[in-house]
Amino acid sequence: MADLTGKKPHHHGDLRAALIQSGIEILTESGLDALTLRRCAARAGVSHAAPAHHFDGLAGLRGAIAKEGFDRFRQQMLRARAVGGQDPKGRILSLCRGYLEFAVENPGLFTLIFSCGPMSQFEEDMNAGSATAYGVLRETCAPFVPKDTDPMVIETQVWSLIHGFSHLFLAGTFGPGHGPPDHHRLFAPVMALLQEIGTDPAPK
Amino acid sequence: MADLTGKKPHHHGDLRAALIQSGIEILTESGLDALTLRRCAARAGVSHAAPAHHFDGLAGLRGAIAKEGFDRFRQQMLRARAVGGQDPKGRILSLCRGYLEFAVENPGLFTLIFSCGPMSQFEEDMNAGSATAYGVLRETCAPFVPKDTDPMVIETQVWSLIHGFSHLFLAGTFGPGHGPPDHHRLFAPVMALLQEIGTDPAPK
DNA sequence: TCCTCCAACTTTACGCTGTAAACTTTACAT
DNA sequence: ATGTAAAGTTTACAGCGTAAAGTTGGAGGA
Numbered sequence: 001m002a003d004l005t006g007k008k009p010h011h012h013g014d015l016r017a018a019l020i021q022s023g024i025e026i027l028t029e030s031g032l033d034a035l036t037l038r039r040c041a042a043r044a045g046v047s048h049a050a051p052a053h054h055f056d057g058l059a060g061l062r063g064a065i066a067k068e069g070f071d072r073f074r075q076q077m078l079r080a081r082a083v084g085g086q087d088p089k090g091r092i093l094s095l096c097r098g099y100l101e102f103a104v105e106n107p108g109l110f111t112l113i114f115s116c117g118p119m120s121q122f123e124e125d126m127n128a129g130s131a132t133a134y135g136v137l138r139e140t141c142a143p144f145v146p147k148d149t150d151p152m153v154i155e156t157q158v159w160s161l162i163h164g165f166s167h168l169f170l171a172g173t174f175g176p177g178h179g180p181p182d183h184h185r186l187f188a189p190v191m192a193l194l195q196e197i198g199t200d201p202a203p204k
Numbered sequence: 205m206a207d208l209t210g211k212k213p214h215h216h217g218d219l220r221a222a223l224i225q226s227g228i229e230i231l232t233e234s235g236l237d238a239l240t241l242r243r244c245a246a247r248a249g250v251s252h253a254a255p256a257h258h259f260d261g262l263a264g265l266r267g268a269i270a271k272e273g274f275d276r277f278r279q280q281m282l283r284a285r286a287v288g289g290q291d292p293k294g295r296i297l298s299l300c301r302g303y304l305e306f307a308v309e310n311p312g313l314f315t316l317i318f319s320c321g322p323m324s325q326f327e328e329d330m331n332a333g334s335a336t337a338y339g340v341l342r343e344t345c346a347p348f349v350p351k352d353t354d355p356m357v358i359e360t361q362v363w364s365l366i367h368g369f370s371h372l373f374l375a376g377t378f379g380p381g382h383g384p385p386d387h388h389r390l391f392a393p394v395m396a397l398l399q400e401i402g403t404d405p406a407p408k
Numbered sequence: 409t410c411c412t413c414c415a416a417c418t419t420t421a422c423g424c425t426g427t428a429a430a431c432t433t434t435a436c437a438t
Numbered sequence: 439a440t441g442t443a444a445a446g447t448t449t450a451c452a453g454c455g456t457a458a459a460g461t462t463g464g465a466g467g468a
Contacts, residue, residue, distance in 0.1 A: 241454080241455065242455085252454090253457090262455065
């Protein structure tokens, strides 16, 4: 008979979810290097070998945490775009702002997400609709795509630009001169490019 | 008296350089996770504790390898820009091509370089001249900087774009649909944006 | 020439890590 | 009640970074 309660059959309520949550907390508090199987298990209150029954080793746990992190990332993108209003330029700028904010506020999780392989493993069907991360990006960029242009080119441009900026900023590559996150300096280059792109928006 | 021969006083010829070279080889052959102190020492033919006399732990060795890798990266940028000829658009495109190629051909080293903090630690004076990586980028972008515009905005745009594209491609985020490195598909988005930027070049 | 010193390297040791195997406990179906 | 499989524990092992103690060999002063 099916388990109508949703509870796991033994001991712990939902160890799998607890381990993922513990991992995210460790990631937030102590960074990527501190994310170990044994620490996650200890924080969840189980023995160090317990995670083996729920994940395929450390790589499996990292992947599950990345998937959960990506889901939070996707939801933040949706919220960010919403506050951007109806103006296409406002929406895309708000989206980029949300992207960078997530990276700055969750550096360990952000790094983990983008070191775990293709985004497609987090989203079953990238063409499903506006609920997917790629769907959010695609629809937000749509007003800026001229006729006779592959939309993917524009999407890849915007994605590469904001991701590269976020990554370089996060890694500290720009140097201490650029930090800490001063939003005015932070978004100036992004805004400038978006104005370039938005110079000739093709409605519909 | 000073050592005129340049040789180290004891046993090994130049263990420090040998350890860095071993590290780069391990990085190339087996990836970032395989880069350990003990493996570097073993490949260099010394005991596992020997590196402690030349580097400040694993972090120190990684930093030294990153610095050496960044130097090779910088030289490849210089060569790439040279083959781009005199046309500003050709030069900047060639530079981006070299950037991406280095990332694809040296994924472990590329990842290591951009996870070791500010670029300024690799270059004493970023404003020194065209020999520095930032100098190469700045001078190559110069023809595209309109009057009344902070050059850094354009430089940051180009850098973020090509770095974001390289990083996302390298991490496999785009998915298997984008790989393996097919240069035509690979550079299409970059070229498209560079044409946007280059639409209104301001000579000198 | 001999002596001393010290940097370079080795050896040993410790705690932490991921992983595998054996063992124990619990819930469920028969 | 009984068998079975899942869930968690215990034990064990090799590899890791790091620290401390021990060893070696060459350089420089007497």
